[in-house]
Every structure is written in C-alpha cells, then in structure tokens.
Amino acid sequence: MVAQLIHCPACGAADTSVADARGIHTCVYCGARYQLTRGSARTLVATSGAKSPAAPLVIALVGGLLLLIGVAGAGAYVLVSRSNADIEAPQPALPSTPAPATPALPPTPAPVEAPAPVVLPPPTAAAAAGLTVDAPPDVEATANFEAHNRRRSGGALWIYGYVTNTSPFPLGKVKVTAVLHDAEGGEVAQDSGFSEWDILQPNERSPITLLVSDPPAHESITFETHADKPFYLPGQVEGLELEVSDPRKDSFLGYKATGKVHNRGETPARFVRIDGLGFDEDDKLLGMAFSYADAELLQPGKSARFELSFFDNQPYKRFEFFVHGQPAD
Structure with a gap:
C-alpha cells in the first residue's frame, strides 16, 4: 500500500x-x-x-526542547528586567576621595631682639715684633681662675670662666685643670684648658673654656691654675678694628653675628681671629665663639668680612667682641 x-x-x-x-x-x-x-x-x-x-525518545526530545525554550525565555526576561532595574535604579554614590590636606606652615616666630654688641679694644698687646719678658728671678708667676657657668652638652661638661694675671709681669697662656671628686673627696676625673688670649698683662684677664669629656658621677669640682714665667711673647698687630652687626637670633644656631675687620695700622696681619663672649643676666660668662676673617693676609687700609655663630640657645643678655692678629713674616 x-x-x-x-x-x-x-x-x-x-x-x-x-x-x-x-x-x-x-x-x-x-x-x-x-x-x-x-x-x-x-x-x-x-x-x-x-x-x-x-x-x-521523540517525546523526551520534544519535551526537553520545550523546557529549554521556557527556561531560556524566563532567563532572558529576568536578565532584561535586572538590566532595566540597574539602569533605572539610582546608583549609590562612591565615597569621595578627600583632597590631600595642605600641611600647615609653622608659625613665623616673633623676632627676638638680640643684645647690642660691645666692641672692646684688644688686651694690651706686645709690639708687632714680639715682647721679651724680663721677670724677676725671685718672683713666681701666679694667676687665679674664677668659674662663672657650667653646663652639660653632647655628653661633656663645659665650664666657662676667667683667668686673671696676678703676677707683676706679663704672662702667656695660663693652664687651668678641673678636678672632679666623689663624695669621699677622691679624684674621679680631670681635664685641662688654656686661657684664650696669647698675652696677659698684669691684672688683665682672659676668658677660658674647660671641656671635661664623659664626666663620671661626682660630688664636687676643684680647679688648679698653673702659670709659667715667659721669656718671649708673640707679637700682635696694632690697629685692628671691628665693625659688628647686632647679633640676630637663629632658630637652629643660637645667635649669629656678622661684620668686618679693618686694618687701621701699618702692619699686615695674618690669622686675624674674632672672639665673641656671651653673658647671662648676672653678667657671668655663659658661652664663647670664635671665627677668622675672610683674608689670609689683611693689608693696612684693607678690610675683611667675617661671620660668627654661638651654636647654642643660651639666654644671653649681652655680648662682647675682640679681635687679634699676628704680624705677617
């Protein structure tokens, strides 16, 4: 069929x-x-x-195909619905990144008025050619030391004071020794220093700094002074004059002074040194600093600049400045 x-x-x-x-x-x-x-x-x-x-098999294939079509349609509907919801729903705001904070500038410190400098003439000096000392043989060289201030800094003990020539003739540099004692009076450490000025006439005084490195624990300090009879003292140039600005307070360097050295004399000068002394409210020596003029050889009629800093923040109430120079050979 x-x-x-x-x-x-x-x-x-x-x-x-x-x-x-x-x-x-x-x-x-x-x-x-x-x-x-x-x-x-x-x-x-x-x-x-x-x-x-x-x-x-045919029925299963047809049923499975219909099921897949239904699931796919439902999935597409859900996907489209979610996409539309994502588009229409307001998105949460992302947290805003704060702008970097501008560091606050440190406040400008109020200007500190530094004490006006006092420029003093150099101590009585020997002639430019030097000085031969004829000391009496039966008279000893004597000097005394007066301690003004002491402080610890950088693991050391700093002692400031003056040496005075009590001899009837000029002296050179005088040696002072600081001796540290324990509670029983025993010596636990010692250190020495020399007066700053090269020449000390009778009754003149010179500043001095004693530095005791790594001092141990101690109860008291005594001082020993040793002066020798000089036979010859180095010459000093006469006619050196200082022009110093008012020291200004520096945030990091304590006080700083600038100025000029003028050679008003007739002798060329070398090793022209400027010394600065700082005093407390009791007019006691509190600190020292020194510098050299910006000239290897300062001819007569010429000038040279200098800068000098006190590398501490001590409560200075006044300053003194001195200048010394050796005659050029």
Missing part, C-alpha cells in the same frame, strides 16, 4: 505508518494499532499496548 497522511486516533500525531495486508496501521509515535474504515480511523489496540521504540 501507499503511505498517506493520516492521524493516529490514539495520540493525534500525523502517522506515516503503512497499513499491513489486513489494512491495519501501527502508529510510529505511540504504537497504537488502528484501521481506516471509509476514511475514518478506528482504534484496534489501545496505546498501552506495545510502543514503537522511537516514541519515548
């Missing part, structure tokens, strides 16, 4: 089966057997009968 488009009366599918010799069709989908009678199909065997092996 020729296959024709018919519908299975059991499952309704378009059956393409071919009738057997008796005119009976077996549905290719559900396996139902039926016979066409005058154009209409009459079921002969119920669908619960033997099924075509392909029927369950």
Whole structure:
C-alpha cells in the first residue's frame, strides 16, 4: 500500500505508518494499532499496548526542547528586567576621595631682639715684633681662675670662666685643670684648658673654656691654675678694628653675628681671629665663639668680612667682641 497522511486516533500525531495486508496501521509515535474504515480511523489496540521504540525518545526530545525554550525565555526576561532595574535604579554614590590636606606652615616666630654688641679694644698687646719678658728671678708667676657657668652638652661638661694675671709681669697662656671628686673627696676625673688670649698683662684677664669629656658621677669640682714665667711673647698687630652687626637670633644656631675687620695700622696681619663672649643676666660668662676673617693676609687700609655663630640657645643678655692678629713674616 501507499503511505498517506493520516492521524493516529490514539495520540493525534500525523502517522506515516503503512497499513499491513489486513489494512491495519501501527502508529510510529505511540504504537497504537488502528484501521481506516471509509476514511475514518478506528482504534484496534489501545496505546498501552506495545510502543514503537522511537516514541519515548521523540517525546523526551520534544519535551526537553520545550523546557529549554521556557527556561531560556524566563532567563532572558529576568536578565532584561535586572538590566532595566540597574539602569533605572539610582546608583549609590562612591565615597569621595578627600583632597590631600595642605600641611600647615609653622608659625613665623616673633623676632627676638638680640643684645647690642660691645666692641672692646684688644688686651694690651706686645709690639708687632714680639715682647721679651724680663721677670724677676725671685718672683713666681701666679694667676687665679674664677668659674662663672657650667653646663652639660653632647655628653661633656663645659665650664666657662676667667683667668686673671696676678703676677707683676706679663704672662702667656695660663693652664687651668678641673678636678672632679666623689663624695669621699677622691679624684674621679680631670681635664685641662688654656686661657684664650696669647698675652696677659698684669691684672688683665682672659676668658677660658674647660671641656671635661664623659664626666663620671661626682660630688664636687676643684680647679688648679698653673702659670709659667715667659721669656718671649708673640707679637700682635696694632690697629685692628671691628665693625659688628647686632647679633640676630637663629632658630637652629643660637645667635649669629656678622661684620668686618679693618686694618687701621701699618702692619699686615695674618690669622686675624674674632672672639665673641656671651653673658647671662648676672653678667657671668655663659658661652664663647670664635671665627677668622675672610683674608689670609689683611693689608693696612684693607678690610675683611667675617661671620660668627654661638651654636647654642643660651639666654644671653649681652655680648662682647675682640679681635687679634699676628704680624705677617
């Protein structure tokens, strides 16, 4: 027989089966057997009968395809809905990054008025050619030391004071020794220094600094002075004059002074040294500083600049400045 488009009366599918010799069709989908009678199909065997092996696979494929289509559609709907919600919903504001804070500038310190400098003439000096001292043989050289201030700095003990020449003749540099004692009076340390001025006339005094490095614990300090009779004292140039500005307070360097040295004399000077002395409110020596003029050789009628700094922050109340120079050979 020729296959024709018919519908299975059991499952309704378009059956393409071919009738057997008796005119009976077996549905290719559900396996139902039926016979066409005058154009209409009459079921002969119920669908619960033997099924075509392909029927369950086809039904499963069709059902799975429909399920995938449904899931995909639902997923697309959810995705579109979420996308629209993301677009329409207001986005939370991102935390703003604060602008970097501009560091506050340190307040400008109020200007501190430094004491006006006092420029004193150099101590009585020997002639430019030097001085030969004829000291009496039966008279000893004597000097005394007066301590003014002491302080610790940088692991050391600094002692400031004056040496006075108590001899009837000029002296050179005088040696002073600081001796540290414990509670029982025993010596635990000592250190020495020399007076600053090269020449000390009778009754003149010179500043001195004693530096005791790494001093141990001690109870008291005594001082020993040693002066020698000089035979010859170095010459000093006369006519050196100082021009000093008012020392200004420096935040890091204590006080700083600038100025000029003028050679008003007739002798060229070398090693021109400027000494600065600082005093406290009791007019006691509190600190010292020195510098050299910016000239290896200062000719008569010439000038040279200098800078001098007190590298501390002591409460100075006044300053004194001195200048010394040796004659050029």
